Amino acid sequence: VPERIGRPEGLRRARKRIAVKVSGEVTLSSGPDGDGLDPTDWPSFRALCHDALDEALDYLEGARDRPVWTPVPEETRTALNKPLPLEGEGPAAVRAAIVRHILPFATGNTHPRFFGWVHGTGTPGNLLADLYGSAMNANLGGRDHAPMYVERQVMAWCREIFSFPETSGGLLVVGTSAATLLAMAAARDAALGDRARKAGLQDRLHSLVGYASAEAHECVAKAFQVLGLGRSALRLVPVDERFRIDVAALRSMIAEDRRSGFEPFCVIGSAGTVNSAAVDPLAELATVCESEELWFHVDGAFGALAILSSAHESLLAGIERADSLAFDFHKWMHVQYDAGCVLVRDESTLRRAFGARPDYLMHAARGLAGGDLWPAEIGLDLSRGFRALRVWATLKEHGTRAIGAAIARNCDQATLLGRLVEQTADLELLAPVSLNIVCFRFRPSETEPVDLDQLNLDIVADVQESGIAAPSTTRIDGVIAIRVNLTNHRTRDEDLEILLDSVLEFGRRRIAPSSVPEGA
Numbered sequence: 001v002p003e004r005i006g007r008p009e010g011l012r013r014a015r016k017r018i019a020v021k022v023s024g025e026v027t028l029s030s031g032p033d034g035d036g037l038d039p040t041d042w043p044s045f046r047a048l049c050h051d052a053l054d055e056a057l058d059y060l061e062g063a064r065d066r067p068v069w070t071p072v073p074e075e076t077r078t079a080l081n082k083p084l085p086l087e088g089e090g091p092a093a094v095r096a097a098i099v100r101h102i103l104p105f106a107t108g109n110t111h112p113r114f115f116g117w118v119h120g121t122g123t124p125g126n127l128l129a130d131l132y133g134s135a136m137n138a139n140l141g142g143r144d145h146a147p148m149y150v151e152r153q154v155m156a157w158c159r160e161i162f163s164f165p166e167t168s169g170g171l172l173v174v175g176t177s178a179a180t181l182l183a184m185a186a187a188r189d190a191a192l193g194d195r196a197r198k199a200g201l202q203d204r205l206h207s208l209v210g211y212a213s214a215e216a217h218e219c220v221a222k223a224f225q226v227l228g229l230g231r232s233a234l235r236l237v238p239v240d241e242r243f244r245i246d247v248a249a250l251r252s253m254i255a256e257d258r259r260s261g262f263e264p265f266c267v268i269g270s271a272g273t274v275n276s277a278a279v280d281p282l283a284e285l286a287t288v289c290e291s292e293e294l295w296f297h298v299d300g301a302f303g304a305l306a307i308l309s310s311a312h313e314s315l316l317a318g319i320e321r322a323d324s325l326a327f328d329f330h331k332w333m334h335v336q337y338d339a340g341c342v343l344v345r346d347e348s349t350l351r352r353a354f355g356a357r358p359d360y361l362m363h364a365a366r367g368l369a370g371g372d373l374w375p376a377e378i379g380l381d382l383s384r385g386f387r388a389l390r391v392w393a394t395l396k397e398h399g400t401r402a403i404g405a406a407i408a409r410n411c412d413q414a415t416l417l418g419r420l421v422e423q424t425a426d427l428e429l430l431a432p433v434s435l436n437i438v439c440f441r442f443r444p445s446e447t448e449p450v451d452l453d454q455l456n457l458d459i460v461a462d463v464q465e466s467g468i469a470a471p472s473t474t475r476i477d478g479v480i481a482i483r484v485n486l487t488n489h490r491t492r493d494e495d496l497e498i499l500l501d502s503v504l505e506f507g508r509r510r511i512a513p514s515s516v517p518e519g520a
Ligand SMILES: *Cc1c(COP(=O)(O)O)cnc(C)c1O
Pocket: 118, 174, 175, 176, 177, 178, 217, 219, 272, 273, 274, 299, 300, 301, 302, 328, 340
């Protein structure tokens, strides 16, 4: 490495200019007031930001005191349907519009009774990370700067959490959908080798097939589609009575495909399915993959982090044998959106799939273009935001013990809710509670026959519109279920009772002979 030379004297002293000899007609202009898009009045901008910070903190401290969700009013729709601004209105107008039209009408996942889909709650602590992250505006495509070391630190911690080997690596991405796409690309290229990387699938020499349970998330089929393998190349394996992949069926499907001339290349296990949080027997899947020489991928979007709870980690045994793992920090680690992760057992598999170093991204032994691992070479994105700061800050502020304890509490709450459902007349549990999701329905015993699917869809909409709670719906064994997902560190046990009371209340109102439900 050539020796660094010191900074020129002129730069050491603030405001002292380097003398430039300008010839002829060239004049140096300082630009519009010298400072582009910066505030024209820093003191008032500063005051505005201080007030905004207080407003954001009030919003979080008072999370419990608002309705969970409020339908987006006409006024907001109008305010967000305006012509392209040619002249700016300044920062105060931006703040006023956010506070009036947007802030009160958000998804509601900051609320303790948000139980829909799989949403993380976020933490007040991440405001800090986002504030500084925004000030730095770092681009983590590569180069040598402290934010890169933050992401590397996060990946090293992930390796430790999941007991992955030293050769493992990966990167932070938008979420599990993106992580799954990268992992499947690595698996495909590992199966087909470099020749296929160039020719793609155009040589028609291969017919790769992969396997996941019928309960696997849609993002897996989507990845197969985008990678040109086709959705039908993802074989859906039946599940047992606890919604886990049937390993014997998997084995015979692999054998059958081989006999028919297909090339099995990977198996996708679910560590927490989206419908009922079922965890596939990961160790058994790892064994199948080892004996069949297949890539083993785990979709652990939310469930993988249950490894942080000592009461639940044994459910995930075998995850450490995966070739790749996709999971989210923005779900059960409550990192602010968005932050997902792809972790591969052998980092070179991602590099083989995505590594390229064009001239304009040349590395250097020193200077800003230094640093060994440029994430752009192991993934799809070149420009990348600093989501690693949020993850790092969450782990540093709370530690894995407190995060694991919050995860365990959610699982205990799911068990409790499942029991309450079983003990309540007119409620029916539709799936065993494996982790943190409870699927049930309102099923009144003493009434005229009703369309239970429509009734339960209506109840969920009623509960959401009341602002009391926000469960979502799915279908379990063909019937509509009220689905309660617990990835919420603010939920207290009493919130579950409030939810059940409102389900029963709306359900009974809807079947009462005299009732004329709103909107009917
Ligand atoms: C949420 C989820 C996904 C998709 O993750 P995103 O971060 O939303 O892209 C995939 N699989 C499972 C099991 C999920 O719960």
